[in-house]
Every structure is written in C-alpha cells, then in structure tokens.
Amino acid sequence: MSQYRTFTAQDAVAYAQQFGGLENPSSLVEAQEVGDGNLNLVFKIFDSEGVSRIIVKQALPYVRCVGESWPLTLDRARLEAETLVEHYQHSPQHTVKIHHFDPELAVMVMEDLSSHKIWRGELIGNVYYPQAARQLGEYLAHTLFHTSDFYLHPHAKKARVAQFINPEMCEITEDLFFNDPYQIHERNNYPAALENDVAALRNDDHLKIAVASLKHRFFSQAEALLHGDIHSGSIFVADGSLKAIDAEFGYFGPIGFDIGTAIGNLLLNFCGLPGHLGIRDAAAGREQRLIDIQQLWTTFAERFQVLAAEKSRDAALCVPGYASEFLKKVWQDAIGFCGTELIRRSVGLSHVADIDTIQDDEMRHECLRHAITLGKALIVIADRIDSVDALVARVRQYS
Ligand SMILES: Nc1ncnc2c1ncn2[C@@H]1O[C@H](COP(=O)(O)OP(=O)(O)O)[C@@H](O)[C@H]1O
C-alpha cells in the first residue's frame, strides 16, 4: 500500500531533520511553503536563527495551478530527482544537488539555493549577470553531450532511455506546445484583444505543418537526457554562479528542445522589457538579451565540439566533422522549438511574468503580439536562419 501523504510544514521539518544530512539536524525548527511554480510543494526549512538551510520538495498527485481536476503522476518526482542527479554528475557547478529522494512519498531533499535568485525575476528587474548565459551554455553542453550517443555505450544509452521514459509529463509538453495554441481549446489563455492574432495561428496551414514536424521530432528523437523545461524560472543565478533546478520534464529528446526553450525565454524577456523599463533602459536590456543568446549558443556549440573531439566513444560518430554537422540540425531544431515556446507562453495555459506582470493593458497586448509574431516567423523560416548572427538579425527585423 502506498505511504504517500501530502506533507504539512511540520512533516517537512521532521523529514529534513531525518534526511537532510546536516550535522545538527535538531537545529531545524520551522518550514515555510514557498512554491510558486505550476506543479509542486516546495518547503524552505529554517534553523532556530531563522536561516533557511535546506529544501524539501514534494509532488502533489495533481497539477497545483489547476487543482485536483487535473491528476498527474507522482512518478514525476523520481524523474526530476534522477534527471538532476544525472545532470549533477556531468555539470556539478551548474546543477542543484539532490541529497535524498523517496519515490513513495514523491519527495526530495535538496541543496538550499536561497543565496541565489531566480533568473527570470532578475531579467525583469534589469539586473545583469554577465556570466549567466555562458554558464547555461556550459550546463547544456556537458549534460547533453554526456547523455548522448556520442558518449554513452549503446546498451547504457538504451537503458537510460528506458529509465527516463516520461509519458505523462511529455504529454503536457506535447499538448501545450504543439496542439493547444493552434486550435480552440479551453486551456488557452489570452486577452480578447488578441482574438484575431490567435485565429491567424489556427488558420495558417504552413505554420501548422512546421509545428507538426517539430512535434514529430519531440516524439521521436531520443538524442540526450533533456532538462525538458529549462526556462529562466528554472534557473538560479548569483554573482558568478548559475544552477538549474526543476527537471521533472526530463526525458530523452531532441537536444534543440532544451536550447530552444532557453533562448525562447530570453526572447520573451526581450519582448516584455518595454513594459517594465523606460525607452533607453529597455533598449539596453534588449541588447544584453541578444548578447546572452549569442553567448549561450556559442558556448554550447564550442564546448559540445570540444567534448565530441576529446571524448566521443562511438566509432562512427567520432569521425572529424560529424559533430559540427549534427550541431547544424540541433540549431535548426532550436530555432523552431524557440518559436513554439514564444507562442505557447503568449496564448496557452502557462504564461511568463516577463509579459504577464506588465500593468498597462495596451502595452501588455503589444508585447504579446510581438512574441507571437516573432515565434511564428522563427518556426516558419527556421531553415533560413543558419547562424546565431542570423537569428539576432531576424529578431531586430521583427522588433
Ligand atoms: N533548491 C532551492 N533553493 C531555494 N529555493 C528553491 C529551490 N527549489 C525551488 N525553490 C523555490 O521554489 C520555487 C518553485 O520551485 P520549482 O522547482 O520551480 O517548482 P515547480 O516544480 O512547482 O515548478 C522556486 O521558484 C524557488 O523560489
């Protein structure tokens, strides 16, 4: 029989005392539930001095932001913990450390990153972290290379693919990214003023064929163990430091999905900045976002190629020149997936604070239209955007 029960704050304290690995567990006295994501409970556990020392995260048997009417697998906690543990092996500097995990309770105890801040909030507040984009590129290169066919023995790779089969969480992405925005659906969420813009998505057959091709790749390309939801709200930053959290959508999928999601969230911030800052600061912030995107991709691609040259184990994939060919396909995928992230965050169930917190309705609608237009263009002309400089030029063209 399942032992699962939803934790109270007191349960979380007792659990952290038992499994937090701290030298003086009895100093942990209080918990505060701080979850602001769409899905789970997150408790900060404080010591008697009021200092947050460790985190307890528990999956609920349903989608938190919707309620019990949308049941969801508890196995997502295992998938999150195991993805983060695997990623930590390959990129310990840039992955939160998991101390303990219990599949029955769907709970994990992890490193407290209260010294860091969620990147999305910092991007909205115009606080610049010059190393962050490069560090994100490093994280993606190391985690994706070391879980790919370049590096893993074919038997180990297939065993990992099976371990990380994640049908329910993938189904959420399959629906929210590739279906809902292109049809009438009760989950969609956009202002009435955008009705014509959204109807145009539904009526664009050329766009829908390109989206179908991206969904097909999401279904079928088991290239590496993705984070699966690497947006700026799943990334903590501090001076010189970046750490990924929240990997419950982890599965073996197309590498371009992680790259496209990351770039897409930088572009959503680009679209939203005029709603938060004056003209000059918004323009400067936008330039920084474009530099972030260039640094993210350049770091990722350079690091991936170095790893491929030094550590590829497969006799065919290690042939000189193949890794750079492969990265061309990854880039094409990334542009398309980036476009789907821009659209689903503007029209679908789950939005981003970069645009949603803009107070002025007219301005917010303008920023949403910008994201939709840019997203549509990227999906349709992905094969004509063959470099990061070409992407930056297209973003300027649609500004
Ligand atoms: N390791 C951590 N250290 C400090 N705060 C955390 C940590 N993990 C999560 N949080 C806080 O909890 C919030 C929600 O966590 P997240 O993993 O994004 O939840 P969800 O899975 O519901 O999206 C984060 O935005 C952050 O404020």
Ligand SMILES: CSC[C@H]1O[C@H](OP(=O)(O)O)[C@H](O)[C@@H]1O
């Ligand atoms: C019904 S889940 C919607 C949305 O929420 C996830 O984001 P997060 O939990 O990090 O806020 C993910 O992006 C899903 O697509």
